[in-house]
Amino acid sequence: MTTTMLKKYQVAAPRYTSYPTVPYWETGAFKETEWLDGLAPSFASLNNEDGISLYIHLPFCERLCTYCGCNKYITVNHDHEIPYINTILQEWDLYLQHFPERPRIREVHLGGGTPTFFSPANLTRLMQAIFATADVLPGAEHSFEGHPNNTTEAHMQALYDLGFRRMSLGIQDLDLNVQTIINRIQPFENVRNCVDIARRIGYDSINFDLIYGLPLQTPDSIRNTFTQCMHLLPERISFYSYAHVPWIKGNGQRLFSEKDLPTGDQKRALYELGKSILENYFYKEIGMDHFALPDDKLFQAAANGSLHRNFMGYTDHRTSLLIGLGVSAISDTGNAYTQNEKSLSAYQEKVRQGKLPVFRGHMLTKEDLRLRNHILNLMCRFETSWDRQDANCDAISESLQRLQELEHDGLVEVHPGKVVVTEKGKPYIRNICMAFDARLWRNVPQSQLFSNAV
Structure with missing residues (x-):
């Protein structure tokens, strides 16, 4: 990759988890009644082998990671857990009223925030209540995001017992200087402990999220991070470019300045270094920022043409109906997108009133x-x-x-x-x-x- 080419194409661009991208939704022309009228037909169009994708946003974190662009709420007060779960279940019940029959679930993803902020007992209550109202299809894929510092054996066992077989750990970087400046200190021993327990329980796919372009990153820190991760050989690696968007995400990303960030050629060299290490360990690039080992389902999906991308990222099969539950969650009904209220209080109040908590959407032309x-x-x-x-x-x-x-x-x-x-x-x-x-x-x-x- 030449410097000239890099400079030429180093422009602001969407990540294309959807088209149109959210800033280009025609929200003014969106009519919730029209979307609701189309929800049942979208559901009815699913064939017997197809089912819905279910994304559940669990937004709470105990600490602010200063690189993070997710919708999250920072708190150490776990009293938020039960009221929030109650609201999600009420929202799910509102959807059930609009579905013409009992839903079939093809995949579930718990995202955040930090889903393992919630206790194993509360996560079990949440999923048991949802599964009691739906049919889980054979071969359904369930996954969750975890923080190595608070994902316990009890979390992993509880979710495994519910059918979860995939776990994604937010690693980002294992260098202490980088971890300190992004306020996410997690020793490698915690990561290794999570992986060892997950494999002992029976999880068959583990993903590591790694980021290049973070403040204070160097080739040595990237090399050391990947060397340690390769001792564990997770089935999947997501190797993202750090998205520095403080004009959107506010003060969280201003705890360091642009002078702390590798830029241009430096940043791209970090990616090329990480990619070369992955290739040496037989990981294959299967999509933007994503790598997988040849025996992983995501790699196989890329090879046979069934790989799909939606608001949850890459998945190994395509569903035409994605329902997002929770604050700020996005749904895709095939011909329309909707996003839930982004304020926690507004989300909970709307559901309390018996309304689906949609605050904007787009009807696809x-x-x-x-x-x-x-x-x-x-x-x-x-x-x-x-x-x-x-x-x-x-x-x-x-x-x-x-x-x-x-x-x-x-x-x-x-x-x-x-x-x-x-x-x-x-x-x-x-x-x-x-x-x-x-x-x-x-x-x-x-x-x-x-x-x-x-």
């Missing part, structure tokens, strides 16, 4: 659906193709024009009815997806909305 499919293909398969009907779409024609420069730089190969991302182009996948982002190009932001692409 035919053009949105077409472009979403291409962006999803690029994110999951590093290629996409189009038919004659697509070719007659103005947005696709405009995308092809924008791809010309990317092709000139060797990042993509454009064939009749098809575009393929080259190996050289994979680090620039967000830039390539931007070529298909008609809404962004029609309304170029006047201020920075997204983190840098590379």
